[in-house]
Amino acid sequence: MIKFENVTYIYNPNTVYEKKALDNINIKIDEGQIIGLIGKSGSGKSTLVQNLCTLLKPTSGKIFTDNKKIGFVFQYPEHQIFEMSVKNEIEFAIKNLDETEKHKRVLDALVAVGLTNNYLNKNPFELSGGEKRKVAIASILVMQPEILILDEPTVGLDFKTQQNILSYIKKLHETKKITIIIISHNMNIIAELTQKTIVMENGKIIFYGQTYKAFNIPDIKLPDTKKLINLLNAKGFQIPDSIIKFDETAKFIAKKLKEKQN
Amino acid sequence: MNFGQFYNTKSIIHQLDPRIKLLSLIIFGTQIFFIDSIQNYIVIICTMFFLVYLSHVPFKLFLKSTKSICSIILFTSILNMFFITNGNVIFKFFFLRITDCSLMLAIKMSLRLIILVFLTSLLTFTTSTLRLTDALVNILSPFKKILPTNEISMIISITLRFIPVLSEEFKMIMKAQTMRGIDFKSKNINERIKNYLALLIPIFISAFRRADDLAFAMQARCYNPNIKRNSLKKLKLQAADFYAISFLIAFFFLTCFLENLKF
Numbered sequence: 001m002i003k004f005e006n007v008t009y010i011y012n013p014n015t016v017y018e019k020k021a022l023d024n025i026n027i028k029i030d031e032g033q034i035i036g037l038i039g040k041s042g043s044g045k046s047t048l049v050q051n052l053c054t055l056l057k058p059t060s061g062k063i064f065t066d067n068k069k070i071g072f073v074f075q076y077p078e079h080q081i082f083e084m085s086v087k088n089e090i091e092f093a094i095k096n097l098d099e100t101e102k103h104k105r106v107l108d109a110l111v112a113v114g115l116t117n118n119y120l121n122k123n124p125f126e127l128s129g130g131e132k133r134k135v136a137i138a139s140i141l142v143m144q145p146e147i148l149i150l151d152e153p154t155v156g157l158d159f160k161t162q163q164n165i166l167s168y169i170k171k172l173h174e175t176k177k178i179t180i181i182i183i184s185h186n187m188n189i190i191a192e193l194t195q196k197t198i199v200m201e202n203g204k205i206i207f208y209g210q211t212y213k214a215f216n217i218p219d220i221k222l223p224d225t226k227k228l229i230n231l232l233n234a235k236g237f238q239i240p241d242s243i244i245k246f247d248e249t250a251k252f253i254a255k256k257l258k259e260k261q262n
Numbered sequence: 263m264n265f266g267q268f269y270n271t272k273s274i275i276h277q278l279d280p281r282i283k284l285l286s287l288i289i290f291g292t293q294i295f296f297i298d299s300i301q302n303y304i305v306i307i308c309t310m311f312f313l314v315y316l317s318h319v320p321f322k323l324f325l326k327s328t329k330s331i332c333s334i335i336l337f338t339s340i341l342n343m344f345f346i347t348n349g350n351v352i353f354k355f356f357f358l359r360i361t362d363c364s365l366m367l368a369i370k371m372s373l374r375l376i377i378l379v380f381l382t383s384l385l386t387f388t389t390s391t392l393r394l395t396d397a398l399v400n401i402l403s404p405f406k407k408i409l410p411t412n413e414i415s416m417i418i419s420i421t422l423r424f425i426p427v428l429s430e431e432f433k434m435i436m437k438a439q440t441m442r443g444i445d446f447k448s449k450n451i452n453e454r455i456k457n458y459l460a461l462l463i464p465i466f467i468s469a470f471r472r473a474d475d476l477a478f479a480m481q482a483r484c485y486n487p488n489i490k491r492n493s494l495k496k497l498k499l500q501a502a503d504f505y506a507i508s509f510l511i512a513f514f515f516l517t518c519f520l521e522n523l524k525f
């Protein structure tokens with residue numbers, strides 16, 4: 001159970017720079033799912049997840065996580081790389097385990113992000129941007145978190161690398177069944193990957209529920225599929241609301257086209 | 263991080279010419295170390311509070327700046343107390359002796375540092391970094407032949423501009439590394455030093471990355487340090503500045519006079 005109870009967070013309290021970033025948050029987040037966290041810049045998304053993983057302590061209110069292990073991948077995690085080999089970088093958090101266990105976990109984490117053991121002795125500073133990010137994500141996965149938080153996991157990467165990383169996140173969720181919370185400004189990612197979505201505005205949660213329902217909120221940014229569907233629906237098609245993923249949309253349109261042909 | 267950040271209230275002090283504020287800080291900041299008499303301290307502290315009041319900057323902010331150097335003040339006054347041994351002993355503990363002279367000196371030293379922090383804060387709270395560098399370049403301009411004043415001003419403004427950025431970045435990296443299980447409070451000194459490398463390497467890389475970006479951006483805008491520049495807002499003394507100058511000169515002589523007065 002992940003639960004926020006009347007959580008308020010204020011930056012620099014009792015000073016002139018006081019800023020209420022979370023305003024009386026109450027939410028019970030479902031586990032074992034991929035959850036999207038969206039909202040405008042400055043709406044408090046990062047503050048919310050930093051409270052969740054105890055990097056920040058709520059000014060008031062309580063957060064329950066059942067002592068689950070939480071992994072948090074920051075924005076641009078590759079900027080935090082500091083070891084001279086991929087192996088050392090990834091195993092840093094689990095240095096105290098014995099050799100065989102360590103090796104097994106490092107390999108697991110590497111495979112989970114789609115790298116092979118050829119990378120172990122490479123210098124992480126000489127890898128490409130996408131590979132660096134994968135190493136950085138692996139260095140969190142190696143701790144085997146039960147809740148994984150990803151802050152903008154694909155920002156600043158090219159489309160193909162983005163898709164590649166996302167496919168591994170999806171696979172990770174399918175194999176390990178862990179809870180994954182993804183913060184993103186890219187609605188295509190949210191639509192494609194998540195089952196449920198939290199929408200924040202001005203430090204408040206204004207929506208939590210099925211992702212497709214979030215896209216009915218007025219003024220919200222839409223994924224490309226939803227834009228297309230809205231255009232088609234305006235031309236008299238009746239594509240149900242619940243369809244937002246690429247392959248679902250394609251399947252539905254293909255079905256309709258076939259019906260027309262016959 | 264609040265120390266030395268501009269806090270605009272548009273008060274009289276804010277509108278004063280930055281050159282006057284900078285020069286008076288240099289002069290009075292030096293003078294404070296030659297002041298010894300109690301009556302002078304009282305007058306200076308009262309004037310200082312009056313200026314703080316005029317600036318309309320919350321007193322809390324000044325206290326905060328002072329708090330951040332509290333440990334230095336404490337450290338220097340304790341050192342002072344133990345290493346000066348003339349005067350009457352008022353407290354003895356093994357080989358440590360505190361005398362009335364050393365106590366007095368410690369109090370005065372602390373007062374001087376606190377006054378200095380207050381005055382510096384007064385300057386930085388009431389003057390934007392842009393105006394401050396303008397003032398500095400202006401003051402240095404007679405030495406243009408021997409000093410690269412333009413570069414100096416550019417270096418200073420870039421440094422000042424990036425202090426809060428790097429400080430934010432530092433905090434962010436610290437958080438990220440904490441999430442990776444790096445313990446910055448580890449009891450083992452060896453491990454702790456190693457762990458701080460996890461902080462230093464990313465912060466250095468990030469600083470260099472920013473420097474690189476900035477250099478490219480400046481080049482793209484054809485920045486040339488050797489070109490003659492003028493500023494959008496020319497510094498020009500106003501009526502209020504002349505009053506301030508008169509006040510400061512009068513105040514300087516008053517403190518000199520009080521210093522030589524014996525009761």
Ligand SMILES: Nc1ncnc2c1ncn2[C@@H]1O[C@H](COP(=O)(O)OP(=O)(O)OP(=O)(O)O)[C@@H](O)[C@H]1O
Binds near residue numbers: 020040041
């Ligand atoms: N260290 C800090 N000190 C003071 N205020 C902060 C700090 N970090 C964030 N804030 C403020 O808190 C509010 C919420 O910030 P937060 O970083 O949680 O937003 P966000 O939703 O993550 O935005 P983004 O999408 O840009 O990452 C913002 O108004 C921000 O200015």
Ligand SMILES: [Mg+2]
Binds near residue numbers: 045046047
């Ligand atoms: Mg954020």
